[in-house]
Amino acid sequence: MGTDDIRSALSRTSFDFRRPNGVDLIERTQGFHDWLETCFDYGIWSYGRATDQGPRRHVAILNDRGERTEGVNFASQDYLSLAAHPEINAAAHEAIDTYGVHSAGSPALVGNTSSSLSLEEKIADFVKADYVSLFPTGWAAGFGTITGLVRPFDHIVIDALAHACLHSGAQAATKNISLFRHNQVEDARKKLAKIRAKDTENGILLITEGLFSMDSDSPDLAAMQELADEYQATLFVDVAHDLGSMGPTGRGVLEKQNMLGKVDIVMGSFSKTFASNGGFVATRKCGVREYLRFYSSPNTFSNALSPIQTAVVSKAFDIVASDEGRTLRDRNARNGIELRSFLKMAGFDVYGTLSPIVCAHIGEEDLGRVMGRKIAELGLIANLVEYPAVSRKQARFRFQVMANHTSHDTIAASRILANARSEVTDEKGRLKPLDELSWGPAAQSPLTAMAKVKEIGGTDEQAPSIAATG
Numbered sequence: 001m002g003t004d005d006i007r008s009a010l011s012r013t014s015f016d017f018r019r020p021n022g023v024d025l026i027e028r029t030q031g032f033h034d035w036l037e038t039c040f041d042y043g044i045w046s047y048g049r050a051t052d053q054g055p056r057r058h059v060a061i062l063n064d065r066g067e068r069t070e071g072v073n074f075a076s077q078d079y080l081s082l083a084a085h086p087e088i089n090a091a092a093h094e095a096i097d098t099y100g101v102h103s104a105g106s107p108a109l110v111g112n113t114s115s116s117l118s119l120e121e122k123i124a125d126f127v128k129a130d131y132v133s134l135f136p137t138g139w140a141a142g143f144g145t146i147t148g149l150v151r152p153f154d155h156i157v158i159d160a161l162a163h164a165c166l167h168s169g170a171q172a173a174t175k176n177i178s179l180f181r182h183n184q185v186e187d188a189r190k191k192l193a194k195i196r197a198k199d200t201e202n203g204i205l206l207i208t209e210g211l212f213s214m215d216s217d218s219p220d221l222a223a224m225q226e227l228a229d230e231y232q233a234t235l236f237v238d239v240a241h242d243l244g245s246m247g248p249t250g251r252g253v254l255e256k257q258n259m260l261g262k263v264d265i266v267m268g269s270f271s272k273t274f275a276s277n278g279g280f281v282a283t284r285k286c287g288v289r290e291y292l293r294f295y296s297s298p299n300t301f302s303n304a305l306s307p308i309q310t311a312v313v314s315k316a317f318d319i320v321a322s323d324e325g326r327t328l329r330d331r332n333a334r335n336g337i338e339l340r341s342f343l344k345m346a347g348f349d350v351y352g353t354l355s356p357i358v359c360a361h362i363g364e365e366d367l368g369r370v371m372g373r374k375i376a377e378l379g380l381i382a383n384l385v386e387y388p389a390v391s392r393k394q395a396r397f398r399f400q401v402m403a404n405h406t407s408h409d410t411i412a413a414s415r416i417l418a419n420a421r422s423e424v425t426d427e428k429g430r431l432k433p434l435d436e437l438s439w440g441p442a443a444q445s446p447l448t449a450m451a452k453v454k455e456i457g458g459t460d461e462q463a464p465s466i467a468a469t470g
């Protein structure tokens, strides 16, 4: 082990291993494995970790080597903290009592249950659509809707930063893909105009998201829908992150922008706010729902959501729509406001606008990874996002705020991030020479970590609330 190894490991990214060469498909995974081993040796790999508890505000996590860290958790996406809600738990138990644990088959055969059918109606009502189709995951809903509707002669115009399920769906559906610059309506217009100048016969799917989860920003959806109408395109909006967690009644960015019931196709996931696997697509046309049931592989050739999942999601929608849901959203927003302020006070640039996602800019990938090691030691669990998930030199820590976080947690998180940065950087904010940093075992003692979190963030009672004081 030496600084040359660390330097070499830090200089590479997962992108370097995406196209391994060689005749043996199994053997050629070895290069990636070797790189990961080195990253583990130096504690600079912070992905693929597991918890043995629910997505609580304080959790213990284990990496692939079984090394345990514990800390304040901003890496789960249970935005309204519904995963621990007693009524949701009870709904899951009741579903088992009624249906048993259940795996009935494809929605194209007899996989649906009365529970899944009524959930479809509930969601349609919630998002002011007429028809909803459920999918096994949000990924499947995105990929499956695009590949279900778009054929090789059609076109896709997609935000360059849209989620991987949308880009993968686009690539599987057609070669005619145009990327437009993130959230730039005029750039999307140019792409649409160019396509329509040559092709007035085939379809165009215009794809964007309600809330982008690496940047915490949103497009102008009215302008996007107008654009789609002007060029005879169909607008598709993925609301995975904002539905339930944002908007006065939880109807997300569509509600905030007065676009409920006005977008051609809305796709969502249950894995953020709704405490379960699963996803959906909502439309105004019955034909879309029917067509996707038989021409969208993840719908036709995969299992329907189980009654346990549909009961959980259905109860989650009830809570989201209730006064309690509003209170939980307010708490989430209060935590988001506090975390954004504390991070800015600590000198970090924070991306986008208020949402359950708060990203702090770091820049260089190597600095992000070394800080990732440090924050784990200090008792903070937050996801490092780096190339290729975002552009090169745009690494950031992504904090996902939950309703049951407290001011103590947001203070601890921002101070730990600031302490981590000051421990590993020089006076100009650059990563210190690698031989000046300590590279011993990264695993921490959980007790020490939580004691540090308390020391750094104060207790819940002591912590001031910016939102509470206006």
Ligand SMILES: Cc1ncc(COP(=O)(O)O)c(C=O)c1O
Pocket (backbone or CB within 6 Å): 137, 138, 139, 140, 142, 163, 165, 209, 213, 238, 240, 241, 269, 270, 271, 277, 278, 279
């Ligand atoms: C914008 C967006 N769309 C779709 C998905 C996929 O959803 P799921 O986790 O339900 O598969 C995600 C999850 O990461 C997402 O962030």
